[in-house]
Amino acid sequence: MPVSIPNLDSVTLHYFENCMGCAACAPSCPYYYVDKHYAPVEKAEFLREILRKKYTISGRLAGRLVGAKLPKSEEDFKKLMVFAYRCANCGRCYTTCPYGIDSGAMVNRLRQVLSSAGYAPTLLRQLSAMEKEGGYVAAARKIWEDFLNTAQAPVEKKSARVLLMVSLGDILISRQAVLDAVTVLKSVGEDFTLPGRPLGVFPPVGYTLGDLEAARAVVAEIVKYVESLSPQIVVILNGCYTYSYFRFEATNILRRKFGFKLLHISELLAEYLKSGRLKLKKLGIKVVLQDSCQLARRGGVVEEPRRVLEACADVLDVKHSGRDVECLGGGAGIGILSRQISDELVKALGATVASSDWERQFLEKLERDYEKATAKRIKILKDVDADVVVALCPFALEALKRGGVEAEHFVSFVAKALW
Amino acid sequence: MEILEFSLFVLFPAALAIFALGASYRLFRYVFLYRKGVYIHRDSSFAFKIKSLVLSFLRPTSFNLRTKPMEFVFGFMLMHAIGLIPLIFLLAQHIAYIEAIIPFYGLLWPLAIPISPITGALTVTSPVGVKQVETLWGPLTIVLNGDFLAIFAILGATYKSFAKIYERFKGHKNVRIGDLLIWPLLLAVLITGWLAAHHTPSGDIVWYRTMLGLHIAFAALFVAVWPFTKFFHFLWGYWYGKLHEWYDMAIKRGV
Numbered sequence: 040m041p042v043s044i045p046n047l048d049s050v051t052l053h054y055f056e057n058c059m060g061c062a063a064c065a066p067s068c069p070y071y072y073v074d075k076h077y078a079p080v081e082k083a084e085f086l087r088e089i090l091r092k093k094y095t096i097s098g099r100l101a102g103r104l105v106g107a108k109l110p111k112s113e114e115d116f117k118k119l120m121v122f123a124y125r126c127a128n129c130g131r132c133y134t135t136c137p138y139g140i141d142s143g144a145m146v147n148r149l150r151q152v153l154s155s156a157g158y159a160p161t162l163l164r165q166l167s168a169m170e171k172e173g174g175y176v177a178a179a180r181k182i183w184e185d186f187l188n189t190a191q192a193p194v195e196k197k198s199a200r201v202l203l204m205v206s207l208g209d210i211l212i213s214r215q216a217v218l219d220a221v222t223v224l225k226s227v228g229e230d231f232t233l234p235g236r237p238l239g240v241f242p243p244v245g246y247t248l249g250d251l252e253a254a255r256a257v258v259a260e261i262v263k264y265v266e267s268l269s270p271q272i273v274v275i276l277n278g279c280y281t282y283s284y285f286r287f288e289a290t291n292i293l294r295r296k297f298g299f300k301l302l303h304i305s306e307l308l309a310e311y312l313k314s315g316r317l318k319l320k321k322l323g324i325k326v327v328l329q330d331s332c333q334l335a336r337r338g339g340v341v342e343e344p345r346r347v348l349e350a351c352a353d354v355l356d357v358k359h360s361g362r363d364v365e366c367l368g369g370g371a372g373i374g375i376l377s378r379q380i381s382d383e384l385v386k387a388l389g390a391t392v393a394s395s396d397w398e399r400q401f402l403e404k405l406e407r408d409y410e411k412a413t414a415k416r417i418k419i420l421k422d423v424d425a426d427v428v429v430a431l432c433p434f435a436l437e438a439l440k441r442g443g444v445e446a447e448h449f450v451s452f453v454a455k456a457l458w
Numbered sequence: 459m460e461i462l463e464f465s466l467f468v469l470f471p472a473a474l475a476i477f478a479l480g481a482s483y484r485l486f487r488y489v490f491l492y493r494k495g496v497y498i499h500r501d502s503s504f505a506f507k508i509k510s511l512v513l514s515f516l517r518p519t520s521f522n523l524r525t526k527p528m529e530f531v532f533g534f535m536l537m538h539a540i541g542l543i544p545l546i547f548l549l550a551q552h553i554a555y556i557e558a559i560i561p562f563y564g565l566l567w568p569l570a571i572p573i574s575p576i577t578g579a580l581t582v583t584s585p586v587g588v589k590q591v592e593t594l595w596g597p598l599t600i601v602l603n604g605d606f607l608a609i610f611a612i613l614g615a616t617y618k619s620f621a622k623i624y625e626r627f628k629g630h631k632n633v634r635i636g637d638l639l640i641w642p643l644l645l646a647v648l649i650t651g652w653l654a655a656h657h658t659p660s661g662d663i664v665w666y667r668t669m670l671g672l673h674i675a676f677a678a679l680f681v682a683v684w685p686f687t688k689f690f691h692f693l694w695g696y697w698y699g700k701l702h703e704w705y706d707m708a709i710k711r712g713v
């Protein structure tokens with residue numbers, strides 16, 4: 040099958056040609072502790088081989104001798120799938136690389152190549168298609184209506200100050216946290232609204248499998264819908280890639296700035312706290328905060344959740360926090376493919392998880408590797424004498440619970456401390 | 459024409475021309491491939507921007523020290539920080555040579571490093587007579603001298619060469635074919651330079667001139683392949699990479 044190879048811009052060129060192969064990045068990756076061959080540089084190297092074949096004279100002339108090759112056989116593609124789906128795009132290797140090479144971004148481009156040749160996890164592909172075509176809205180109508188009935192909040196109100204951007208994924212895996220967010224907004228007397236339908240599944244799912252066209256369509260559609268309601272602030276609950284994508288990539292993808300400001304819920308709560316609108320009582324609980332890679336390292340939201348937590352709990356230190364947070368390995372779609380979450384998606388949307396025996400085995404191995412990747416961080420968190428680990432990312436929360444950690448969503452924890 | 463003259467007057471100028479063309483090609487590609495993005499930057503203070511700039515450069519070094527101490531000692535310290543960098547750019551003989559090509563390079567004379575811990579003589583064979591290296595380094599020249607720096611760099615480069623061969627043997631993809639070519643070249647430059655400086659294997663002037671000629675020939679090859687190999691990181695990749703990361707992370711995202 041013909042593959043579509045990413046275009047070079049100056050940044051991709053830098054990632055392509057300035058990696059020294061020093062492997063200094065290796066220890067930053069959670070998947071390196073599963074298998075040394077999952078080091079960031081080695082995963083990115085598969086894309087470099089493809090780029091060399093297309094963009095270098097030596098690659099075209101000497102091929103494999105100079106490390107240039109295109110995947111051709113089914114075996115080639117299947118091998119690439121394994122490496123491409125051992126990256127959470129957490130960005131830690133980016134900041135530990137002496138040359139500022141973002142291997143996570145390279146792995147995402149590798150997924151673009153794979154996706155263009157028809158290789159992507161079936162579940163992600165289906166979710167992306169549903170998100171793009173809007174099929175999830177009808178499929179999950181009952182779930183959504185049930186949520187709205189419970190939430191008892193304004194819906195599709197025009198020109199409310201705040202729009203809470205709720206996705207179907209939020210309802211499926213963090214329903215209580217969404218309801219708690221509504222409770223907090225009501226308690227501070229915020230002029231807010233919920234959307235009239237879920238905004239995406241885990242928007243944009245297309246990004247996770249490297250389908251940029253689908254990602255662009257979903258972002259464009261959601262932004263259009265949001266702008267039709269004219270809120271001043273759009274608040275995102277999902278602390279994983281949805282936040283960093285909408286906050287830092289979406290404007291570039293649509294080539295324009297938006298008429299609203301985008302905040303993560305922790306940023307909004309920190310604003311309330313500062314202005315005295317949010318009053319919290321001390322719960323007398325020792326907590327440790329598991330930062331989200333996408334919020335802290337790729338998003339710059341480090342202090343806000345801390346400030347809010349400090350107002351209601353004793354926040355203990357844990358090493359590798361804030362912008363240096365160690366990833367739990369579930370970003371960039373890996374968490375979506377995990378059993379707990381994919382089961383929910385199958386139930387809610389009738390999605391298919393695997394379409395072949397090979398894919399079933401691929402997912403089982405991914406699940407095992409994901410668990411191993413999580414283990415290192417979980418041990419560090421367990422070693423801190425905290426009553427509960429507070430997480431901002433829904434996939435991190437699931438991974439923590441699976442690893443036997445007492446864990447709670449940031450918003451739910453804060454809601455308990457409301458006066 | 460003997461090898462020294464050939465290296466000095468033919469190979470090195472040719473290498474410089476290839477270098478200039480190659481380096482321009484590589485740099486211009488960045489200019490032509492630049493695409494302006496549409497982003498909403500996070501606000502941050504001037505102090506934060508400066509602090510994060512410094513940290514972007516420091517963070518990988520401290521991470522490397524913590525996670526791969528051998529790599530840090532041999533790869534970073536011995537080979538780069540107290541090996542190749544001062545050796546290439548500050549060795550008195552190199553300053554004298556580069557100054558002949560780029561006059562303002564002579565501004566670095568106060569930082570010049572003598573060739574050995576025993577003598578500060580710049581040259582005893584040149585028709586201009588004996589000239590002493592007068593530097594700011596004082597007693598530090600016990601370590602900061604060509605002999606020691608070359609040994610540090612040779613140790614570092616040897617370690618890296620074996621490490622690369624071992625990694626390749628283990629099937630790691632970060633070792634590329636270019637590595638297996640450039641490490642021997644670097645070692646050849648270092649070893650011939652060290653031998654020439656020590657008038658080894660013979661004190662005979664013909665041997666000395668041959669060894670120096672070989673050193674300059676290998677250095678010319680180094681300069682010619684510079685823009686086409688990972689050696690270019692020192693001039694471009696490192697600086698572009700860190701500054702881009704700083705822009706992306708600190709200026710854009712406020713991290």
Ligand code: SF4
Nearest residue numbers: 058059061062064136
């Ligand atoms: S990505 Fe950076 S740290 Fe990793 S091998 Fe390449 S240059 Fe070294």
Ligand code: SF4
Nearest residue numbers: 068127129130132143
């Ligand atoms: S972005 Fe994170 S998960 Fe991906 S290769 Fe880098 S360190 Fe590993």
